[in-house]
Amino acid sequence: MPTSKTDDIHQILTSNAQWAAGVIKTNPQFFAELEVEYQQQAPHTLWIGCADSRVSESVVVPDVLPGEIFVHRNIANQLHLDDNNALSVLQYAVDSLNVHRVIIVGHTRCGGVEAALKGAQGANNIDPAQKQALGQWLQPFTQTVAGILPELDGLTNAQAVRHLVDVNVKEQVAQLSRTQTIRNAWERYASGDRAEAVWIHGFVYDIDTGCLLNLHISQGPPGATLPK
Template identity: 40%
Template sequence: MIEELFTRNIRWAAGRTRADPEYFRRLAAQQSPEYLWVGCSDSRVPANEIVGLDPGELFVHRNVANLAPPQDANFLSVLQFAVEILKVRHVIVCGHYGCGGVRAALSGQRHGLIDHWLQPVACLCRRDAAELEAITDFDARVNEVCERNVLAQVAAVAANPFVQDAWRRGQTLAVHGWIYSVQDGLLRDLETSVDGAAGARRLDGRRRAPPPPRRRPRIEGPR
């Protein structure tokens, strides 16, 4: 079974070369992405593919529930490298409906070590408990938390010292919050973009209070 992956790799590389003989030469020459993608580890959400970009055009960091914790050295290393070395112009925090990490945090059950990682989501659920409990359908409640979690992570990225320092230097940098539906393959903009310190402060203030209800596209069934 493992050996089959090497066979698939050979076929993939050969197919790429046939379609575009310069493809790997271009990739090897330079990495100069304009975007940092902070997304979920879920295997159904392949960052490059859903935005139609080649690997060298998108710098990617993924973890369970697309978190941006200021204590995580892995995330901080990626963020600093993207902002200070690659000079990306956009940081995109992208969640997805039906996220298993969000579902685990919302369930209230013990799952082991992952519970520690998901504390930011669990805290959000406790903060907004009254509003969330009013959503009787559990799948719909999960999806609402998925959106709120993206908003919280955008605020966390915008408040990060690496991002704040970039704005202080006059660097062009914006942070965006998107969400993806596995069911229809489409991205949705949560309209929470921020491109400067003043906007980050306003966004942080919004994060401390439950966000007001927003109209969103209706998607039937689990996402």
């Protein structure tokens, strides 16, 4: 894996200072022009992704500007219906910031997905500390994996994880569609109380190619046409 120049706190601060100076040199008015966006953000997208350090949305989609993407990340890009952290982010993004798309973004070689697979297989080599926190967090998806283990027969571990990455994204998009926030947004759009439809999508970031893959499982309000 490529090494970074930001592996200690001083280098992080130095890197930031160099970035800011470079931006100002290229466009002296950059931060002034974005002052309104900084004070009153208006993102178009909520990105619900994995906490993996290789898949930051600012790296995966480098052309976006500050204020364009609202972000929530956790282990294995989960959307639990009892997770007030994720649900509060979703509610604020949809109801207050008026984002018009929510994207669940998984990625290949996901350690969280692999941990769920090991848990479903009854592996006993998982660290006890992971069983306490990580295992509980992944339990809903682990149960999903346990229910489809026969589908994985004949696959290598890497192939099984790759398949389950897609399964995971599809499951989280389905969960997202069940949230009260999304259902309310769709109802408001149907009644004319919300001007723009909220669409939910499922993507997978391929670490080997650097490309985002659209799983084509988008959902929106009944009768609405998916924007091109």
